[in-house]
Amino acid sequence: MSKRYGCPVELAVDVIGGKWRPVILAHLKEGAHRYGELRRRVPDMSEKMLAQRLRELQADGLVERVDRQSRPAHVEYHLTEEGRSLAPVLQALYDWGVARAERSATPIGHLPR
Amino acid sequence: MSKRYGCPVELAVDVIGGKWRPVILAHLKEGAHRYGELRRRVPDMSEKMLAQRLRELQADGLVERVDRQSRPAHVEYHLTEEGRSLAPVLQALYDWGVARAERSATPIGHLPR
DNA sequence: CGGTATCCATATTGATACTG
DNA sequence: CAGTATCAATATGGATACCG
Numbered sequence: 637m638s639k640r641y642g643c644p645v646e647l648a649v650d651v652i653g654g655k656w657r658p659v660i661l662a663h664l665k666e667g668a669h670r671y672g673e674l675r676r677r678v679p680d681m682s683e684k685m686l687a688q689r690l691r692e693l694q695a696d697g698l699v700e701r702v703d704r705q706s707r708p709a710h711v712e713y714h715l716t717e718e719g720r721s722l723a724p725v726l727q728a729l730y731d732w733g734v735a736r737a738e739r740s741a742t743p744i745g746h747l748p749r
Numbered sequence: 750m751s752k753r754y755g756c757p758v759e760l761a762v763d764v765i766g767g768k769w770r771p772v773i774l775a776h777l778k779e780g781a782h783r784y785g786e787l788r789r790r791v792p793d794m795s796e797k798m799l800a801q802r803l804r805e806l807q808a809d810g811l812v813e814r815v816d817r818q819s820r821p822a823h824v825e826y827h828l829t830e831e832g833r834s835l836a837p838v839l840q841a842l843y844d845w846g847v848a849r850a851e852r853s854a855t856p857i858g859h860l861p862r
Numbered sequence: 863c864g865g866t867a868t869c870c871a872t873a874t875t876g877a878t879a880c881t882g
Numbered sequence: 883c884a885g886t887a888t889c890a891a892t893a894t895g896g897a898t899a900c901c902g
Contacts, residue, residue, distance in 0.1 A: 638853075638855055638856075639855075640855075640856055640857070641846075641850075641855070641856075641857050641858065642772075642790075642791060642792065642793055642857075642858045643772065643775065643791075643843075643846070643857070643858050643859060643860050644842075644843050644844075644845075644846025644847045644849075644850060644857060644859065644860075645771050645772050645775045645839070645842050645843055645846055646772055646793075646846070647846040647849060647850055647855060647857060648771075648842045648843070648845050648846035648849065649768060649771050649772070649842070650768075651849065652845075653766060653767070653768065653771075654762075654766070654874085655762060655763075655766065655874085655875080656875095658758050658761075658762050658766075659755075659756065659758050659759055659762065662756065662758045670883085670884090671883075671884050671885075672883060672884070675884095677755075678755060678756075679755065680755055680759070681875095681876095682875070682876050682877075683876095683884095683885080683886095684875080684876070684877090684886085684887095685874085685875065685876080686885095687884085687885060687886075688874095688875095703884095706883095707883090708883045708884085709882085709883040709884050709885080710883070710884090711883080711884060711885085718852075721845065721848065722845060724841040724844070724845070725838070725841040725842055725845050726758070727841075728837040728838040728840075728841045729757075729758050729761045729762070729838055730756075730757050730758055730761070731757075731837070732757075732761050732765075732834065732835060732837070732838050733754075733756070733757025733758055733759070733760040733761035734757045735834065736757075736760060736761065736764065737754075737757060737760055739831075740751075742751055742752075742753075742754070742760060743751075743753055743754075744753070744754050744755075744756070744757055744760060745754065745755045745756050746756060746757065747756050747757075767894085768894080768895085783863085783864085784863075784864050784865075785863065785864075788864095794895095795895065795896050795897080796864095796865080796866095796896095797866090797867095797895075797896070797897090798894080798895065798896085799865095800864085800865065800866075801894095816864095819863095820863090821863045821864085822863040822864050822865080822902085823863075823864090824863080824864060824865085
């Protein structure tokens, strides 16, 4: 039941598009993060969206979940090799966002580092 | 009234995200197109979405509309300077889509040229 | 040719509360 | 800490018909 796409951009958007997936991926690009860390770093995203998008990103092979099996719970998410292949896309989005914010004098937070 | 964003990627996604905006922009990146051309090149997008997204892209300063004032009607759309600044994003999306399609053996159409 | 208007269906998003 | 469940609001998408 694989979908067909009219062009490569349609496929890319289908997998990594949407309001929050690129943001989550951009954070994970900086290294593994725990669930709660991601919540704090993207406070405008509801918890439901975070959990849902993380599951989709796992299903699409971009993100891996690691349960450290400890009490209290400790779960980490990190990019897979496939996920790391998105680096050029995420970097381009980030750079464009920075430049656009400057041009339009829009206040903006930044990823650390 | 301007929105605030937690990171540059959120801003970028807000302006060029969604299902069809990147696809339209990728086509216009290849040069000016008429309304009907865009419809034929992206047949899976409804006419309503095309008209609506084009209006948004104009409002955001990424696309310019040129009415040739002829009978029958002849209207062209092309990227503004600001729109052309998206080239790295669009290229990265395109390239990743091509690679992903190959890895997953997904059939896919391509932009001409 | 290049659109709009209308109506409707579905998907996405969000607030809040709850659980192991 | 790391989630899930539920309900409600909004956004997005599509079919059809119509207009200068």
